[in-house]
Amino acid sequence: MSALTSLTSLLIFPAGLTLILFGMFYEWVDRKLVARFQNRVGPRWFQPFADIVKLLAKEQITPKVVNPFLFFGLPVIAVSGALTAALYVPLIGFAPVRSFTGDLIVTIYLLSLLTLCIGLAGWNTSSRFSLIGATRALTQLFAYEAPFLLALLGPALAAGTWQINLINDYARGHWMAISQPVGFVVALIGLMGKLELPPFDAPEAETEIVAGALTEYSGRGLALFKVGKSIELIVGITLVSAFYLGGLHGVLPFLAKTLGVLFLMAMLQSLLTRLRIDQTVGMWWRFGSILVLAQILLTIVLKGDLL
């Protein structure tokens, strides 16, 4: 019975199918918003879905030099990582399916799995564009990962627990975007880095390295990576808004808050010029990490439970 429930929650609701559809909807909102900001018409509502269907129907070309096991396995691992991460966050405003002490750390690392898989995939295909894309993706991972983690630890420290569910409950009465503004900004921008959205799209800067690590992917593999990214988009936004925007309880607050965050992200995407990889790393370590560390120290001191 419990195995069946687990499977259902992983494959159908709230993760799995529902999540994929939600992810596509959010991807569409993001694309549409950016398009409107850029004075374009933008895609129709079913475009992300149509993209996936088209990719699934297409032939998948496997380069000769790749390790086929990795080539096919990596997209699957990436998607399963993202889907598993979804089990621990308050999706659609409901309580997480799974919850245990310290699940925050697990979730964050499950989310990083996608980037790791993309990096490995780029290395595996050994095309020149993929190699440079993979190097950049992993370099960027080391740049934003620590600040992003620290930015999520701020609310955790304030709530006194490392369990997402409990932090979400604690956040109900505390808008931590107001009490920890730096953390909120870093988390938001870190999320954009995680998703390789502009201005952090150097790993897939098309004018230099075509499609970066995924250049050699086509058909199903590419579709899976795209699905993984949509899921990560929604899981990431859920996490950030649950922590910083007064928690997610109920469908309507969930939609309002996550779409609000998405709106902010779309605005930043259209306003900013792509950063070079050295500029990205420099920015995170010189400003992001230090600011968020200061914020955390402040939180600890104000909480008064240091030692």
Next chain:
Amino acid sequence: MNIETTLQQAEGLLAPWNKEATHPESNRLDVVIASGSLRHAVTALHNAHWGYLSAITGLDLGADAGQMEALYHFCFGAALTTLRIRLPRTALALPTIEDIIPPATFFERELHEMLGFKIAGTKSNDRLFIPDDWPDEVFPLRADFSIEQAKPVEGRQTDEVLEAGVVGGNKFVVPIGPQHPALKEPGHFEFSVDGEIVTAARMRLGYAHRGIEKAAEGRNWIQNLYLFERICGICSHTHSLAYCLGVEKLAHVEVSTRAQAIRELVAGLERIHSHLLWLGVAAHEAGFDTLFMYSWRDRETVMNLLEQLTGNRVNYSANVLGGVKCDIGLEQATAIKEGLNFLETRIRHYLEVVTTDTMFLNRTRGIGTISYTEAEEFGLLGPTARASGLVRDVRVEAPYGAYKQFPISAVTETNGDLEARCAVRLNELLVSCFAIRAIIDNLPQGPLTVKMPRKIPAGETISRVEAPRGELFYYIKSNGTEHPARIHVRTPSLCNWVSVLEKAVGRQLADVPMLIAGMDPCFSCNDRMITTVDRSGSRQTLSWTQLRERGIEYYRK
């Protein structure tokens, strides 16, 4: 210094090697020298800072004459000095001057590949324009060239160099092009990188060769107008303008001031459309798509104006030999003025964006900096040179057509980086807007066209106009018939390549697309002179399915 003294100075400099000097036109000096004294003569002009090497034209005087000529054109303001070297067809050896004047390497390779001159001492032996499978010792621009000679040599492929990159161990080559998202037109670059840093750069052109120079020899003067207009889709008007000015000069036809003014007006509108297009491309290369979308949206305004004026959005065909095709009435004048008001506010806004937006400046400020001396040494032209403070603008240095009546002031910047190149181009548009308004307000009266003879008197002339990318150089030779004997085109992009190849080394790979975009390259302009060969005859014809399978098969290797 006026033209006469400038030319006298050149004659003085060249006196030791001068075999025969003539003044074919009031602003030109033509000096015949021996090939052995070429390097001395070039060094003398170069050391005296007498202008810059604008182009090298190769001429085949025909199998009967048994001779070929190489013309080295130097420009200094409006003055032009041509060093003419006559060589027998059997011994076409010329010493290289690429060590004295770096950009000459492109001209020399063109001479070699198209006409078969042997450039002694050159370091660049690989092909730049003609395909790798083009047979040796077949030169497309020779008078006795026939299409049967151009059988592709089997087994020679461009990809060899590329494949070496991956296995080569310590050398990692990133290919950009011929098909690449950063390039809107086909060109090929190989950047060796160490991590993210570029350590070497190599370039290959010729993917859009259409053999226009050769084709021109078989068409009459009127047909050629439309042919040359199609060299470039962005600066089609300047190409036809350079051609018209040259042919009109040869035919001693004086075009009415009204037609000249309208020509300048269309050129001004074309500049606006070209630079806005460039701004969008540059923004896209930098990863700032919002600016790209906005500037291209606003570019539609000027495209619509051009369409309203001439009936076409791209190849306007505003010029005809002896005048212009379209007139400017009250309706057009009002529309242009309204359009300019809008564009001017937008251009000012973009100027503010590219000079103040911190994130964009991260990608442009201090990147690809070219100093004044380097700009001079590389032989840069147009906005790329003006961004380094070097005034290279034919409209100012040697005003042609209506630019005497409606002058333009040269816009320069001093920093020479990508930011300066953005600023120069946008400021230049404000100047163009101003000039267009002045033309509309004071449009001279007169006929639109004057009669042109069908046969153009024998002679040769040089016509230079300022295209949006820099000086456009046309050498036109007539032998008194309905067909031109030779037309040689040197486009500004060809001269500006050095700026990319020299400046990419040591920079981040991420800066490379911006560097390429920074000079506003135009590949179809570069690639104008090779003859197209009908390959289906000599090679197996592939059906779509076969081609596709071949592609997939190739890819799997």
